[in-house]
Amino acid sequence: MTLRSHASRLVLGFGLLALLTGCKGSVSPPAAPEAVAAPAVVEARPASNRTAGAMVSAANPMAVDAGLAILAQGGSAVDAAIAVQAVLGLVEPQSSGIGGGAFMLHYDARTGDVVAYDGREVAPQGATPGMFMGPDGKPLGFGTAVRTGRSIGVPGAVAMLELAHREHGKLAWGVSWAPAIELATAGFPVPPRMAQMIRAAQGFGGLAPDAAMYLAPAGTPLVQGQQITNNAYAETLRHIAAEGARAFYEGPLAAAIVAAAAREPTPGSLSLADLKAYQPTRLEPVCRSYRVYLVCGMRPPSSGGIAVLSILGTLENIDMAATTPREPLGWHYFIEAQRLAYADRDMYVADDRFVRVPLEGLLDGPYLRSRAALITADRALATVTAGTPPGAVRQGSDTTGGTTGTSHFVVVDNAGNVVSMTTTVESVFGSQRMAGGFFLNNQLTDFSFRPTDDQGQPIANAVAPGKKPRSSMSPTIVFENGGFRFAVGSPGGNAIIGYVAKAIVGTLDWHLPPQAAIDLPNIVARGPIAVEQARMDPAIVTRLKEMGHTFREGSGGEGSGLHAVLLDETGKLVGAADSRRDGVAKTLER
Secondary structure: OOOOOOOOEEEEOOOOOOOOOOOOOOEOOEOOOOOOOOOEEEEEOOOOOOOEOEEEEEOOHHHHHHHHHHHHOOOOHHHHHHHHHHHHHHHOOOOOOOOOEEEEEEEOOOOOOEEEEEEOOEOOOOOOOOOOEOOOOOEOOHHHHHOOHHHOOEOOHHHHHHHHHHHHOOOOHHHHHHHHHHHHHHOEEOOHHHHHHHHHHHHOOOOOHHHHHHHOHHHOOOOOOOEEOOHHHHHHHHHHHHHOOHHHHOOHHHHHHHHHHHOOOOOOOOOHHHHHHOOOEEEOOEEEEEOOEEEEEOOOOEOHHHHHHHHHHHHOOOOHHHOOOOOHHHHHHHHHHHHHHHHHHHHHOOOOOOOOOOHHHHOOHHHHHHHHOOOOOOOOOOOOOOOOOOOOOOOOOOOOOOOOEEEEEEEEOOOOOEEEEEEEEEOOOOOOOEEOOEEOOOHHHHOEOOOEOOOOOEOOOEOOOOOOOOEOOOOEEEEEOOEEEEEEEOOOHHHHHHHHHHHHHHHHHOOOOHHHHHHOOOEEOOOOEEEOOOOOOHHHHHHHHHOOOOEOOOOOOOOOOOEEEEEOOOOEEEEEEOOOOOOEEEEEOO
C-alpha cells in the first residue's frame, strides 16, 4: 500500500519535526517550500525529476561491475543491490557478506515511497546479559570476545534482500546471484584492501583457524593481485539462487552455521531454531527536515538515523553556510553538534522492541534548539552529557566500542529508484569463523558487554535473547523539491555517524561536489576527538585546541568508506567513492 491512498503530510520548517502518518513502513518525500520563513505544510507526492542513466557506487570495482551488469539487463535497484552484496562478500569479505546483516533504504521514484528494510542480526534465544563478562566479573577483551561463538548473531542480509526483492525486484531472484557465482568459480585477484586487512588481522594476534585456511593457505598469507577461487561460496550461492533464502536458514547450510558457532573456544548458543525463526523487518524510515531538504535514515535498532538527524537538527540553528571547511569555526560547530548527539545516542538508543527509545524527543525541534544553545562560537563545551529529551527515561552510561568491518553502496536504476545500503560482518572478517565459504559475523559484540553501569543503572544496549544489538549504520537518502537529491552512507563503526554527517554538511551546507565532500578530513567527536591529520590543516587543529577541544593522540587516520550518488540540477547523476578504500562509482548510460 502506498501513500497515494493515505494522505500524509510533512511539516517542514526551521527545526520542526516531520510528522509521519499513513501507511506503516513507508513515507513519501514532499516538495520543499521555496522559503522557510514560516512552517509550510505540503502534500507528499511522487518525484517529479528523473535520472539520466543509472549508477552504482560501491567499495570494489568488481562489485560495481556486477551491479551495472544487472542494471543493463533491465534490473531494478534492488536486483543490482543483490549482485553488489554477493560480490562484496567474495572480494571484500573483511567488511560484509551473507554471514552478516544490513540496513537498506529504498526510494520508489514512481510512487515516492521511502521504505527502510531491517536485516540486523538477532541474538539467539540462549544469549544471556552477562555472556561477555569474564569469570573475574570484568568484561572480556574485545579481541577475545570477537572470536568466540558467542559473538555470532543470526545473519539477516539474505532474508532482508529476499524481502526487498519480493517488493521491488524486476528480474528473477536467481539472476542477481550469477555474477558472484561466476567470479567465485573462475577466480579473482585479491584486492588491495583485502590484502591490507589480512595483514592487519595477523597483527591483531594471528588469524583464527577458519580464516587461516582461506586467507593464508599453506601458511602463506594472500597478497594483492594473487588469483584465488572460492568454490564453496559459489556452491552456497547456487543453492540460494535456486531455493531462495530458505536454503540459508534451513537445511545443510544452516547446520554448518550452527556447527561453526558451537565450536571451541567459548562456543555460542546459536541454534537451528534461531535461524529458522529469523524474519527481516519492513520499517518506516526516520525522516526530518533540514533547511529546504528532507533527510531520511534508519530507525532503531540502528542509532545512525537518529544521531545523524540530531547533528543536523542542532546545526540547523547555526548558519553553517556562512562557514567554510577551510577555517576552524565550521569544524568547531560540527564537533560540538557531534558531541551532543553522541552523548544522547549512547544513553538512549537501542533495540526499541526491548527498551523505550525517545525517538520523537531526541529529534524534537525545541529540544535540539536547547542543545544548540549550549554551543558558543569561541569556546568548546567543558563537558558534554546526555540531555533529557521529552519522553526520556535516563539509562546507564554505555561506552560500547566500534570497529570497521562494514561496507556501504548506493544504486540508482534507470527508473530513478534508489537503494542506499550499509552492510556488515562487524569486525575484520567478522568472527573469523566460516561456513559455506563465507565469514560469520561477530555482531553481538555490538552489545554492551556490561548489563549495568557503575551506578547499577541498566544499560539500554545490554544483551537479551532475541534482541538486536545497537548499530551505527546510517544509510541516508536526501530529497529536495519532492524528488531524490542525494544518497550516502559509510562503514566505520560508531564513527559512521560522524562520517555521514560530514558528507551531508559538506554537500548541502558547504555546497561541495559529493567527491569533494567525501574527501574532506574525517573528524569524529565521540569522546576525545579523532582527526584525520593527513587531510586536516594543522593550523585548524591548533586553533581548535586553543578553543578547548581535546584530541585523541595518535589518531592519524580515520578510515571511512563513504559512497554517494547525487542528482544534480541538470538531471545528471554524479557519483563519489571514498579514496580511502578501493571503491569506484560508475554510470550506465541509457
